[in-house]
Amino acid sequence: MKRTIIPFGPQHPVLPEPIVLDLLLEDEKVVDAIPTIGYIHRGLEAMVDRVEFTEMGFVVERICGICSFMHGMGYCLAIESIMNVEVPDRARWLRIIWAEISRIQSHLLWLGLGADAFGFENLFMHCWRMREEILDIFEKTTGGRIIHSVNRIGGVRRDVSDSELIAIVAKLDELGKAFDKTAKVFASDASIRHRLSGVGVLSMANARAVDAVGPMARASGVRMDTRLTGQNLYDQLEFEPVLETAGDCLARVVVRMREVRQSIDLVHQMVAKMPKGDGLPIETKVRGMPSGETFTRLEQPRGEVVYYVKANGTKYLERFRARTPTFANIPAMIKLVKGCDLADVPNIILTIDPCISCTER
Amino acid sequence: MANPFRLPMAPRTIRNLFSKPSTRRYPYEIRPRFEGARGTIKFDVETCNYCMLCARRCPAAAITVSREERYWAIEHLTCIGCNVCVEVCNKNSLSMSTDSKSVHTHAEVGPQGQRPGHEEWHGPDPVIAALAAAKV
């Protein structure tokens, strides 16, 4: 029985961002894992003392490149809730359309990284090639591929014409067909099943005990999704969270794949339901300073994100806090890593969809 | 365990063998950017009236303006491409072009110590410009 300590990270081919887990091994089994984060801590929350609240949106959307849109949207929603700003309908629909497309982009990125983690580079490239179509949609409508800068307090900064929206829906349908073929590979390939099935099982009781959020929890059968609260116009859409019961890595892959399909379907519904017409207002002018505090919750691709904003009547906020879903899932990751084989560690760590830039801000 | 002889990627792989690569051969082929994409800020010194709104509203403090010296400068590498300056300019002196920002491989420092990516303009002196216009 040989005990060794292997540092996993901060640089590892499987990690999109640096994190360190000191793994204590007995032969090939991981017995304990001690996390160290802080490699990408930029102190963005301390910038509220230096950046005015009107410009803080630009800082917030740069917390992370993958979850960028929803950070900007969450910040604007929080300030609008404090200042009681009524955002025009078309802006609200546009925001959730972009949010769902952002979710598709994030899941495709993750599926590619997941395939790369167990060595299936061909599949990785296919997923990212599909993701390029989504980034083209973003560049056409918002001006940027990753950092969009379209959210402003009071609305959005750019409008998307109705014909453009119909073209986007058509493109997403095409993407859906190509994605179905790739999804078949994930579901039926023998080597993927061998690597992922039965690995890192999180039972429903454990998922509740470690307070897991997002697809981590949904793959264990916990029916948890912030979109169920019906805010942000989700009460007008037909939506049921994607659930799986197995709780292993393969179930989490399947949950994210089904969520891509579900997001394409949601965008269909949104474009059908939103108010049509050119020249509708997309922004409400906002004057004055915010005063008050609020908690805003959104469903990011990785789970539930909680934004806390406190304003004291000056142009600098008193506190801004983004509790990102990876922050909540790290205890789940540590719990899963204990007791697994060393070769499974990269798969398990990737399976929580770690966005360490979001975690450390 | 699933049947290892089922190869769901096989049709795609065979198709890839006989088609051209998806990867663009950059820098020999450059993808044209979409209209409205964020790129570099362009400035027209003739129309600027030095109201300094752009410098005040820039979130990254990339713009420096001096009214007395008729000087307008932007640090392209500090600019985050947010487009706020273009929106607030009353004289439409600023526009966002889709050209990607150029890459600086050396830390070229300008003659007065300007950072790489610095671009400045000196506007015409208003008294002389008014006299020239009056003479014509």
Next chain:
Amino acid sequence: MDKAAFLARVGEYHENGWRLAIINATTVPSPDEATPGVFEISWGFAKDLEFETMRESVTTADEVPSVSEFFGAAFLYENEMRELFGINVTGIGLDLQGQLYKTSAKIPFSHAAVKARLEATAAATAAASGKKA
């Protein structure tokens, strides 16, 4: 703060199946030199569609008990509170001994640090508007 009552309420949330969503600390600047600055700590719990918070105001001298015995996932929030705010949290489940973040300035959200940053910003804006006018 009344530790026993606080832990009893947290225990109730746990019994009724609520989930810990967030533990957040805010540095509230003190209105004058005499009163010590306080931190407002919020514990956010979520269950199905509801979200409730508990709020306590503490100073650096107070001891805040950890909720790790009920919610194991709290250790990350509490380590962060200790490292970034200097709040004395006791009994954390997995105590990382101040090694969670690597910041160049220790305790970046302490009252002194926040005040220094706000004053620096005020000085910078005054200088910039003085120069531009």
